[in-house]
Amino acid sequence: MDTIIDAHNISKVYNPDTIPVYAVNNVHLHVHAGEFTALVGPSGSGKTTLLNLLGGLDRPTSGNVVINGVDITQLSPSQLIDFRLHNIGFVFQSFNLIPVLTARENVEFIMLLQNVSKKERDQRVTALLAEVGLADKMNVRPAQLSGGQQQRVAVARALASKPKFILADEPTANLDSVAATKLLDIMAKLNQEENMTFIFSTHDQRVIDRARRVITLVDGAITSDTGQTPTD
């Protein structure tokens, strides 16, 4: 299978000169296309930091991250923004959406940044919102949506840019279990039907149970990695 993320011995050290904090400590990681992977660990174990490094939001103190053959640690800040736009989908814990835009506009927005034609944008927005079960909420602003619905719009938006993979940092942390299950259902369906790669962090056991691969972080280092697709 194709390796889409290849992280070589990456570390992120905060305050290297005073009291160094190894938020990510010498992590070596391969992610293949089609994975449905959970990043697990207690609060402060480095999940967010690692996801930020994999998503090109942050730069490692040492090591490098290769995505689809591109070493993103070598990109300039502005190249990195563009790289994220075209290659990586993001779902954050909350406040993913632009409050003044409707659900449909929020999803359309990312394609607009990609200069996708109006016709294609319209088609994809309709299809994607239907896919996340929000066909009837297209013209509603985020404030009128429930937390779970907002996260589903965020998933639709992440998908809209046709990314290589989607990173989701604790996407269910602010959701009740019904909404969390529904969100996971949608993510799993997208993973199975469209082979979309998902990497999500969580410390919710019900969410962990849904993952095919579970990577456990403690103090910034990987302590276990189960269900890993065998490397060739």
Place this chain on the structure above:
Amino acid sequence: MLFTLAWRNLWRNRSRTLITMASVFFAVLLSVFTMSLQKGVWDNLTKNVVSFYAGYAQIHLSGYWDEQVLDNSFAYSDSLNQIVLQQPHITGTTPRLESFALASSEQSTKGSIVVGVDPEKENMVTKLENKLTDGKFIQLSDTAVLVAEGLAKKLQLGVSDTIVLIGQGYHGSTAAGKYPIKGIVKFASPELNAGIVYLPLLEAQNLYGAPGMLTSLVLSLDDPSNLNKVVSNLRPIIGNAYEVMPWQEMMPEIQELIRTKEGSTYIIIGILYLLVAFGIFGTLLMMTAERRYEFGMLMAIGMKRKRLAWVVLVESLLVTITGCLVGVLVAIPLVSYLHTHPIRFSGQMAEMYEGFGFEPIIPTVFSPPVIIEQTVIVTCIALVLSLYPLVKVFTLNEVEAMKR
């Protein structure tokens, strides 16, 4: 959609947008108003003071202003007068022959200015006839005089009484004459009121033994703002034999007074600018802080800083321009109304003004340059401050911004 985004962001926090707009609006309105009013006050003060006596500019024989004696008078010539009148912005000339003499009655004697004038022309400059409180105004052909009220009282003279004038004439001759008083004039300036006598010009030339001579030719202008142009234009034309003096040179103390007043107005306006700047900056600071996470999120999902900056800039421009436009649209009719209907005040201030012979009004100038200047200044301040969110956008770290 970027414009839509900017537009909707304005409505997102309506009160903040309105506060920012209102700051710009009041800044434009107040600065235009303050400046127009101040300029009106200075112009009015100048007009009042200048029309006291001196006029906006005078022509003398070279050296007269430093040594104001009859021997420094010059022969009036029609050709000189014609040359002066042909110059642009000069609408008229008023001749004077002015010297010092003792004015006496049977009871008393007092030194005073005795000035020969062409009464009709004098009215153009000083509106002398309006100052008449008793008797009649003099004609050029009269052999009668107008006496200032304070002087008449001191000499215990009234209309139809006779006043005796004794002084030194041209080139050492003796000047002495006896004239009936035709009218009493009242001056706001205590100095003038206590010691000035007006004679018809020809009679004054007779009295001083200086036929055809003048000490000064007072210029009337179409618009006081052309004064400097007129003076610098006239100087080379009439040559070194004469001096052309604008009122600022004849009355430097008034020029000084206006300068200090101008200074304090700039301080007031400066404080106004500062207040407005803080008001606008405060709302921008709030806005930027509130949207920090959102800016970070937008950059995280792949929005280039430039595009984000564009959205924020459009928001600022919409607020600033709307505020300025409404400000100007309200300021123009306000200033124009106050120009035609000047503020009239009463009480002590009014009495003081009236005491000086001024109308107790604060006229407002209606001057497009003033309006444009103030609007541009406020707009620039607002625009410079709008750079703050832009700077934030360009320096924001997306990971830090999204930490909560």
